[in-house]
Amino acid sequence: MTETVIAAKNLTRTFGEGETEIHALKNVDLEIKRGDFAAIVGPSGSGKTTLLNILCGLDTLSSGDVQVSGNSLRQMNGSQLSRFRREHIGLVFQAYNLIPVLTVLENIEYVMLLQKVAAAERKERVRNFLVKVGLEGKENRFPAELSGGQQQRVAIARAMVSHPDIILADEPTANLDSETGGQLLDMMKQFNHELNMTFIFSTHDPHIMERAKRLVTLSDGKIVSDESRN
Amino acid sequence: MLWKLAWRNLWRNRTRTALTSLVIAIGLLAMVFTDTMFVGMNTNMVKNATNSMLGHAQMHAKGFRDEQDVKLTLNDLDQALANLDSHPHLAARSLRVITHAMLSSSGGVEPVLSLGVDPQQEQFLSKFDEAIVDGDYLNFVSGQNLILGWKLSEKLELRPGDRLVLTAVDAESGEMAQELFRLSGIFKTGEGQMDSSMVLVPRQTLQQILKLEGKVHQIAMRFSQLTHDGVPVLPLSGQYQSSGNEVMLWTELMPSLYMMTQMTDISMAILGIILFLIISLGITNTLLMGLYERLFEFGVIKSIGTTPWQTARLIVYEAICLGLFSVVVGLALSVAGTALFAHYGIDYIGIEISGITIQEKIYPELEWSRLALYPFLSIGFTIIASVYPAFKLWNMLPIEALRKRKL
Numbered sequence: 125m126t127e128t129v130i131a132a133k134n135l136t137r138t139f140g141e142g143e144t145e146i147h148a149l150k151n152v153d154l155e156i157k158r159g160d161f162a163a164i165v166g167p168s169g170s171g172k173t174t175l176l177n178i179l180c181g182l183d184t185l186s187s188g189d190v191q192v193s194g195n196s197l198r199q200m201n202g203s204q205l206s207r208f209r210r211e212h213i214g215l216v217f218q219a220y221n222l223i224p225v226l227t228v229l230e231n232i233e234y235v236m237l238l239q240k241v242a243a244a245e246r247k248e249r250v251r252n253f254l255v256k257v258g259l260e261g262k263e264n265r266f267p268a269e270l271s272g273g274q275q276q277r278v279a280i281a282r283a284m285v286s287h288p289d290i291i292l293a294d295e296p297t298a299n300l301d302s303e304t305g306g307q308l309l310d311m312m313k314q315f316n317h318e319l320n321m322t323f324i325f326s327t328h329d330p331h332i333m334e335r336a337k338r339l340v341t342l343s344d345g346k347i348v349s350d351e352s353r354n
Numbered sequence: 355m356l357w358k359l360a361w362r363n364l365w366r367n368r369t370r371t372a373l374t375s376l377v378i379a380i381g382l383l384a385m386v387f388t389d390t391m392f393v394g395m396n397t398n399m400v401k402n403a404t405n406s407m408l409g410h411a412q413m414h415a416k417g418f419r420d421e422q423d424v425k426l427t428l429n430d431l432d433q434a435l436a437n438l439d440s441h442p443h444l445a446a447r448s449l450r451v452i453t454h455a456m457l458s459s460s461g462g463v464e465p466v467l468s469l470g471v472d473p474q475q476e477q478f479l480s481k482f483d484e485a486i487v488d489g490d491y492l493n494f495v496s497g498q499n500l501i502l503g504w505k506l507s508e509k510l511e512l513r514p515g516d517r518l519v520l521t522a523v524d525a526e527s528g529e530m531a532q533e534l535f536r537l538s539g540i541f542k543t544g545e546g547q548m549d550s551s552m553v554l555v556p557r558q559t560l561q562q563i564l565k566l567e568g569k570v571h572q573i574a575m576r577f578s579q580l581t582h583d584g585v586p587v588l589p590l591s592g593q594y595q596s597s598g599n600e601v602m603l604w605t606e607l608m609p610s611l612y613m614m615t616q617m618t619d620i621s622m623a624i625l626g627i628i629l630f631l632i633i634s635l636g637i638t639n640t641l642l643m644g645l646y647e648r649l650f651e652f653g654v655i656k657s658i659g660t661t662p663w664q665t666a667r668l669i670v671y672e673a674i675c676l677g678l679f680s681v682v683v684g685l686a687l688s689v690a691g692t693a694l695f696a697h698y699g700i701d702y703i704g705i706e707i708s709g710i711t712i713q714e715k716i717y718p719e720l721e722w723s724r725l726a727l728y729p730f731l732s733i734g735f736t737i738i739a740s741v742y743p744a745f746k747l748w749n750m751l752p753i754e755a756l757r758k759r760k761l
Contacts, residue, residue, distance in 0.1 A: 182657055182753045202751070203661045210659025221654040225362035230355070237355045238659050282658070 129290050129322050130156035130179055134188035137174050137345075148174040150345040151188070156290065156324060161316040163336035164326040170342040172326035173294055179324070180213045180292050181205040193289045210238055214283030216293035216325075220275035222267040228254070228278050229263035235286045253281040257311065273304035277311070284315065293325035297332055309335045356664060360671035364679075367644070374640045375680040378732055381633045382684030383691055385728045389622055390692045390718035391700070396615040398716050400584040403611055404604050406545055407480040409448070409574035411590055413438070413601045418571055424453050424525045427569035430597040438573065443588055445578040446478030449570040451560045455522035457502070457553060461511030466502070468520060468553045470560030470570075471495075479574045482541050482554055489514030489539030496558035499538035503549030507540045514539055520555065526565040533563050544704065544711040583615070626728075630735040637676065637739035641669060645743050652747055653755025666748035673740030677733035685729060692718050 135152040138145055148171045156162060164172045177183035179190055181197040190197045193212055200208060209215070222231045229250055236246045254260045257277040267275050276296060283291050293312075297305030309332050315321050316337075327333060341349040364371050404410050413434060418426040428434055438444060451470030456463055473492035477483050482501065483491040492499055500520070502512070512518065516537045524531045535555065543549055561567050577586040583605070590601045605612040645652070656665055699715030706712070 177753060180657075182751075182756070203663065206656060206659055206661040206752075209657065215657055217654065221651070223359065223651065223655065225359060225366060230358070234355060235659050238664070286659075 126157040126159065128155055129158050129160070129193060130154065130324075131191045132179065132188070133190075135175070135178060135185060135190065136187040137171075137178060137183065138186040147345050149178070152342075152345070152347055154179075154340065154347065154350075156322060158289075158322055159316065159320045160322050160324070160338055161313060161336055162324045162338035162340055163333050164324060164340050164342060165328060165333055166342035166348075167328065171345040172328075172342055174345075175342065176292050176294050176324065176326055180209055180215060210235055210286070212289045214286065214288040214291040216276070216279050216283050216291060216296045218295040218298045220267070220272065220279050220299070222275055222278055222282070224267050227264050227266055228259060228270070231267070231278055232281045232285050235282065239286060241286075249285050250281075253285050256315070257281045271304075272300055273308065276300060276308055280308070280312065280315075284319075284321065290322040290324065293323065295326050295328075297327065297329060302329070302331055305329065306331060306335075356668050357671055357675075360668055361675045363644070363648070363668075364672050364675050367647075370640060370643070371676065374637060374676060375683055377636050378633055378677065378680035378736065379684035379687055381629050382681060382728055382732050383687045384629060385622075385626055385731075386684075386688035386720075386725065387691055387695075387718065388625060389724050389728070390696075390720050391716065392618045392622065393719040393721060393724075394696075394700075394716045395702075395712075396618060397584075397719060398712060398714060399611060400604070400615065402711065402713050403608055404576070404584065405481055406543060407482075407548070407574070408604050408607055409479050410577050410580065410584070410586060411575045411601055411603045412607060413573040413575070413599055414571065416598050416600050419602070422452075422454065424523065424564055424566070424571075427525075427566060427571055428573065428599055430599075431568070431570065433597060434573070434599055438575065441577075441586075441588065441590070443577045443579045443586055444575060446475070446576045448472065448475040448479040448574045449557065450476075450572040450574060451557055451564065451566060451569075452571045453522050453560070453564055455520050455553075457506070457510065457518055457520055459510040459512055459516060459518040462509060464506060464509055464551070466506065466520075466551050466553050468500075468522065468555055468560060470555050470557035472557050476554070479576060481543070485541040485543045486539045487542045489537065491539055492554060492556060493538075494556055496556045498533070498535050498559065500535045500553050500555040501539040501541055502537065502553040503551070504540050504542045505546075505550035506553070507537070509550070512537050512540075520553070520563070522560075522563055524563065524565040531563045531565075533559065544713050546706070546711070583612075626731065630731060633732075634735045634739035637673065637736055638742055640676075641673060641740055641743040642746075644672070645669065645747060649750075649755045649758040652750070653752045653758070656750075656752035656755065662748045666744040669744040669747055670737060670740045673736045674733065677736030680736070681729040681732050684732065685725070688725070688728075689720070692720050696720070 132152060132154040135149050137149040138147050140146055164175060166172055174183060178185055185198060195208065232250045232253060233246045254263055257280060259274060259277055297308055312323055313335055316323050333339060338352045340347055413428065415426040415428050438447060448471060453468055455466055455468045457466045472495040487504060492501055514537050517534060518537060519532055519534055521530055521532045579587040581587055585603050585605060595601055652665060695718045699717045701715050702712045
């Protein structure tokens with residue numbers, strides 16, 4: 125039986141109060157299994173980013189609960205959530221969001237430094253991932269010296285190098301041209317296949333959706349369809 | 355990694371960091387330079403005071419300083435001298451006879467304070483010999499010559515070689531006694547009181563006039579080893595105070611000057627607090643500007659696993675890096691600035707403070723303990739200045755920071 129990585133029950137997120145109240149998510153139930161390669165899709169304002177933010181504990185819930193690897197995020201304070209994300213969740217942002225004053229190598233090893241991984245192991249893992257994302261030889265460059273696609277590859281390497289249970293990516297290809305975006309998704313899918321790593325990413329690009337093994341469609345804060353594809 | 359990140363973050367806006375560093379560095383320079391100036395000024399004034407006539411300490415019969423009674427001479431002078439001479443750091447002493455008198459010439463009559471001295475001994479205690487501007491210094495411990503201040507000489511219309519009469523009350527009978535003198539020289543010390551109302555006469559002559567043969571009113575002393583405050587390293591209590599005599603340090607003889615030197619520390623503390631507070635507010639502002647500019651980035655850092663405490667530390671580390679860099683610049687400026695003025699001096703000659711006229715240039719004096727203290731305070735205040743921005747960041751949810759980009 126495949127292990128459940130994320131179990132989200134009855135998720136509701138409301139912004140504002142009274143007449144200005146907006147329901148970004150309404151009673152959403154979602155279960156993600158290990159090895160999933162799921163796309164959260166839907167039009168702008170459907171609640172994709174809010175759902176991803178809640179799944180990684182960045183945003184708070186109005187009601188409901190999220191369990192990641194059996195741990196309820198609702199019970200954790202800010203420090204505990206930071207540590208939990210560090211150990212269990214890898215994040216990839218739309219605009220790459222590398223730390224501009226750190227080199228490629230330093231960006232990738234940043235989380236491992238927080239985890240206090242031994243220097244030799246850090247170097248080995250960084251070297252492996254640089255090869256995997258095709259950036260060997262660029263480890264001493266700063267983000268500003270890389271193209272958008274290369275920066276996003278570094279961001280994926282940073283998210284994966286600490287061996288998290290799940291990678292959450294918020295529109296990872298939105299700032300890339302379709303060819304580069306497709307290559308990036310192929311790379312993520314390859315990691316999913318080879319390393320059995322779980323990916324959830326949001327997108328509204330039909331070409332990207334085609335690559336997902338599972339398609340969760342949101343509309344007005346509700347899941348309107350959840351289909352698995354081969 | 356946090357230190358590396360802090361240091362590199364600091365230099366993302368080079369102009370702003372350089373300007374903030376310069377503010378801290380100039381603040382440090384101001385503190386160090388003001389402090390060295392105060393120390394130099396204090397040293398100068400204490401030196402002027404103790405060199406002019408006071409000495410580092412004086413011995414009198416108890417009550418003499420208050421009553422100025424001519425009969426209150428030192429008790430058991432031989433024993434007192436023997437005790438004093440046994441002090442390992444005694445460099446010089448001068449035995450003085452002191453009385454108020456009237457000095458008359460063909461030009462008029464003036465009240466004076468007459469000092470009976472041994473000219474050779476007195477050369478090591480005061481600078482009357484160097485202050486002679488017309489005529490000659492006294493030569494002998496006896497004789498009928500005297501010297502007086504230039505203001506007094508103008509009042510009495512005197513020139514070297516003129517004759518004049520000193521009238522005083524003798525200690526034995528209380529009768530008036532007069533003696534004819536010849537003006538040997540005129541001195542100009544720069545001290546208003548001395549130049550306008552003091553005469554120096556040979557000690558034995560004054561002892562004869564006052565019928566105090568073998569007796570003195572005061573022994574002024576100089577010592578070879580002094581503490582930071584300018585007092586003898588070894589105490590002058592016990593045996594030195596016996597037989598109804600008392601020894602007083604210059605700090606007791608000129609309490610206003612001593613208080614002024616002591617108030618320097620308080621003044622510096624107040625100045626330091628004001629200066630560092632202003633600088634701290636500037637640093638807080640700089641750090642807050644940097645924080646708001648990089649808010650989204652801090653959101654990312656927090657999102658990928660940096661705890662609130664580690665993120666707050668990042669801001670404090672940036673402040674420490676800023677403080678350390680600024681202190682290096684500030685110390686370089688301080689040492690260079692102080693060395694420059696310590697070489698050339700600052701000319702306040704002729705200005706009178708607390709009854710002491712500055713007679714030499716003031717040379718700033720660098721005290722190494724202070725040079726260590728002020729950088730430490732600079733960094734301390736820089737860290738304090740970072741507490742508010744750090745707390746603000748510590749308290750901020752990553753999602754709030756991440757949303758800032760969309761504003």
